[in-house]
Amino acid sequence: MMSIGSRIKQRRTELNMSQEVLAEKIGVSRSAISNWEIERNYPDLQVIVSLSDILEIPLDTLLKGDAAVVEKISTDTVQRKSLSKKLKFAYIFIAILIVLMGFALHKTKWMDISSANQIKTFQYDGKNFIIATDLPFYRSMGGCAIDYSNNGEIINLNFMSYRDLSMANEEVFITNAYLYPNTTKVAVVYNNEPLVMYNIEDIDLSSK
Incomplete structure (x- = not known):
């Protein structure tokens, strides 16, 4: 069963598209495309969606059978949600801190x-x-x-x-x-x- 790297390379070749051209369309380096195709590492979910559109291949087909990528996407999603919550708490804390500092500065003018x-x-x-x-x-x-x-x-x-x-x-x-x-x-x-x-x-x- 083909991996996502093999599917990217196969479809890119079918479209007569060089690694440089694909990299430019996605907004990454050519070496990133090369690393994906030889399975040195994997693209993240946002890039996979872009690859699906550019290579004109359904997302489920692109991911089909590649358990490593699916697991990575699942892990990334959990991490993103966790980071998002932390960022929200950080923004709330900073906002409260700014309000308190503004009040303190006004009171002590x-x-x-x-x-x-x-x-x-x-x-x-x-x-x-x-x-x-x-x-x-x-x-x-x-x-x-x-x-x-x-x-x-x-x-x-x-x-x-x-x-x-x-x-x-x-x-x-x-x-x-x-x-x-x-x-x-x-x-x-x-x-x-x-x-x-x-x-x-x-x-x-x-x-x-």
């Missing part, structure tokens, strides 16, 4: 200064508060909210940093501020709780 360790120096030059911070390399200072409480006696400052993709790492921030005559203290706060409390006489450079 703006962050309040939340630790006293992030504050290096704090000064007042008569018009502006000047804060020097210690931030990660990917963040820069970006804003400040000012709250005058107790009729201006205490000024609460809430400083914010943002995720800076340019990696400029701007750690000094200057914000305009007005001191009331009765202002005695300035606090850098986080969640309405003071991180650091300064006496005006300790930070007011204009009076020194």
Whole structure:
């Protein structure tokens, strides 16, 4: 009983088709055709379907009696299904990971200064508060909210940093501020709780 390699060679010869021409039609190398015909290895299922069309030979005739090829096709099919499932799980995992990363990046775009360790120096030059911070390399200072409480006696400052993709790492921030005559203290706060409390006489450079 003829093998698939013998059938390929026989039908190719009947059609007066060289190995080079058949290889070009299928999209493989000439050596691949040669290897199939001498049964060094076998074509996969997709190529077998193409061979059936190009050589004008029914698929069942091409495979008839060649148990080795049928077994290979069966094994390949199982492996393809297994690989397909793994790829689907991988795609789902990657999609979930991208969503979570996007959420995390969005949530951390703006962050309040939340630790006293992030504050290096704090000064007042008569018009502006000047804060020097210690931030990660990917963040820069970006804003400040000012709250005058107790009729201006205490000024609460809430400083914010943002995720800076340019990696400029701007750690000094200057914000305009007005001191009331009765202002005695300035606090850098986080969640309405003071991180650091300064006496005006300790930070007011204009009076020194």
